[in-house]
Structures are given as structure tokens and as C-alpha cells.
Amino acid sequence: MTSILDLLGRASELQKISDSPVLDTQRIICRIIGRDTSFLHTWPYAEITPNNLKNFESLFARRLMGEPIAYLTGEHGFWSLILQVNSHTLIPRPETELLVEIALTVSLGPHASVLDLGTGSGSIALALASERTNWSIVAVEKNTNALAIAKSNGFRLRLKNVDFLAGDWFSPLVARRFHLIISNPPYVAMGDESLNGDGVRFEPKEALVSGVDGLDSLRYIISQSPNFLHHGGWLLVEHGCDQGLEVRKLFLSRGYSEVSTHSDLNGRERVTLGCTRRSC
Numbered sequence: 001m002t003s004i005l006d007l008l009g010r011a012s013e014l015q016k017i018s019d020s021p022v023l024d025t026q027r028i029i030c031r032i033i034g035r036d037t038s039f040l041h042t043w044p045y046a047e048i049t050p051n052n053l054k055n056f057e058s059l060f061a062r063r064l065m066g067e068p069i070a071y072l073t074g075e076h077g078f079w080s081l082i083l084q085v086n087s088h089t090l091i092p093r094p095e096t097e098l099l100v101e102i103a104l105t106v107s108l109g110p111h112a113s114v115l116d117l118g119t120g121s122g123s124i125a126l127a128l129a130s131e132r133t134n135w136s137i138v139a140v141e142k143n144t145n146a147l148a149i150a151k152s153n154g155f156r157l158r159l160k161n162v163d164f165l166a167g168d169w170f171s172p173l174v175a176r177r178f179h180l181i182i183s184n185p186p187y188v189a190m191g192d193e194s195l196n197g198d199g200v201r202f203e204p205k206e207a208l209v210s211g212v213d214g215l216d217s218l219r220y221i222i223s224q225s226p227n228f229l230h231h232g233g234w235l236l237v238e239h240g241c242d243q244g245l246e247v248r249k250l251f252l253s254r255g256y257s258e259v260s261t262h263s264d265l266n267g268r269e270r271v272t273l274g275c276t277r278r279s280c
């Protein structure tokens with residue numbers, strides 16, 4: 001007979017690949033038995049059925065190979081939301097919460113229209129929708145499998161003010177203008193070593209890589225956004241911590257004003273914004 005306690009005892013095997021082996025093991029057990037962590041603490045001697053044991057071994061083996069826990073459990077926390085994720089979606093990063101935080105401080109009307117480019121699991125659009133229920137948000141994604149997850153997240157979280165569209169950046173938007181365009185586009189340079197790191201190698205390359213210097217998507221979004229922004233509208237983008245200077249140059253050469261870059265808690269430049277007129 002195998003109990004919950006026996007499975008929790010396997011956590012030490014994950015020490016080499018995880019900073020949180022106990023938590024990971026708990027999350028896998030919770031996933032396979034369909035209970036929360038408090039059940040594990042309350043019923044440590046509960047018996048694991050043969051079928052659940054088989055499922056545990058399968059997920060545990062994948063975790064040992066370095067697959068991110070979010071892909072094994074199918075969910076990840078972002079902002080105040082629990083989002084479904086899978087191998088078609090990037091796992092939303094804590095630094096992207098800075099993008100959401102700044103978007104909420106930009107002076108937009110109570111009924112602002114917002115465009116999220118490359119929505120992935122829907123993280124940014126849904127976080128904004130949860131905070132600003134009167135905003136109309138459009139979220140575009142090229143990968144239709146990822147878009148299906150984003151839509152499902154919107155439905156499950158009952159956030160009705162997001163319209164999800166499939167397409168290549170601005171292509172699904174005909175004659176539309178927004179008060180804010182926000183994006184966490186792919187910005188890793190082709191061949192960058194980080195692509196082989198930790199869980200990153202399990203994530204979709206199209207969500208991460210953007211040309212030889214990582215700036216192809218940012219160049220395109222920065223150059224095209226003024227055509228889709230109202231006069232005085234804002235563009236807000238996430239970028240790599242070593243791309244701040246280049247991104248500011250792109251904003252300035254395209255004529256944005258009020259260009260500024262914000263750093264994360266570690267002091268690394270992560271988010272740049274600019275406005276489409278002199279004084280915003």
C-alpha cells in the first residue's frame with residue numbers, strides 16, 4: 001500500500017532540478033488526487049489507488065526531466081488569477097506583472113479600449129480585465145492552440161470584457177484604434193543560451209525567440225502601433241533587461257513622446273512606454 005506520506009517522501013529526488021522539491025511534489029499529488037494541500041496534511045496516511053500511483057509516477061518522471069511544474073499541473077498563478085497553461089503557452093512570468101502594474105497607473109479613461117498583442121494564456125488581458133471591468137480589451141494571438149487556452153481562461157474566470165482574436169499582430173484589426181497597446185512579445189535572440197535553460201526548453205520557441213537580436217517583434221510593434229492608437233494613446237512593452245536602450249531608441253525614432261523605462265525589483269530594465277503625442 002502506498003500512502004500520501006510515502007509520495008511526499010519522494011520530494012528529495014527533485015532536489016537536483018528544483019528549488020522547491022516539497023512544494024512540487026505536493027502539487028503533483030494534489031493534481032492526481034484532485035484535492036488541495038490541506039487534504040495532504042490532514043490525511044497523510046490516505047491510500048493512493050493504483051491508477052493514481054501510475055499517474056503520479058508519470059508526472060514525477062516528467063518533473064525529474066526538468067519539465068516545469070505548471071505544465072504538469074496545467075495551471076499557474078499570475079496577478080490575482082489562476083490561469084490554465086499548457087505546452088502551447090508561455091508560463092506567465094512574475095516580471096510581466098510589472099507590465100500590468102504600470103498599465104494600471106497610465107492615465108486612461110474609465111472606458112478605455114486596450115489591445116494586448118501576443119496574449120498567450122491571456123495573462124495580461126485577463127489581469128487588466130479583472131482590475132478594470134469597464135475597459136474593452138482585445139487580445140490577439142497567432143498560435144490558435146494558445147488562443148484556445150486564453151479563451152477558456154476568460155470563460156472560466158467570467159471576465160467578459162476581453163475579445164480574443166486569432167492572427168498575426170495587427171492583422172485581425174481593421175480600422176480600430178486603442179487608448180493603450182500592451183505587449184510582452186517574444187524578445188530572446190536566436191541561439192541565446194537561455195533557451196536551453198531550466199524549464200525554458202519546454203516552452204514554445206515562437207513565444208520566446210524573435211530574430212537574431214531578439215528585437216524583430218518589438219521593432220514591428222513599435223513601428224506599427226501609432227497606426228492603431230488614438231491620438232495621445234500609449235504603447236507599453238516588456239523587453240529583455242539588456243534591451244532598454246535599444247527599445248527607447250526605437251520609440252524615439254518613431255516619434256513617441258514621454259518615453260520611459262521601468263525596472264523590476266532587481267533593478268533590471270524590463271518595461272518601456274511611450275505616448276503618441278508631444279504632451280500626454
Ligand SMILES: C[S@@+](CC[C@H](N)C(=O)[O-])C[C@H]1O[C@@H](n2cnc3c(N)ncnc32)[C@H](O)[C@@H]1O
Nearest residue numbers: 092118119120141142143168169184185186207
Ligand atoms: C512572450 S509570449 C507572451 C505571452 C503572454 N502575453 C504572457 O505574457 O504570458 C509571446 C506571445 O506572442 C505570440 N506571438 C508570437 N508571434 C506572434 C505574432 N506574429 N502575432 C501574434 N502573436 C504572436 C506567441 O505565440 C506568444 O504567445
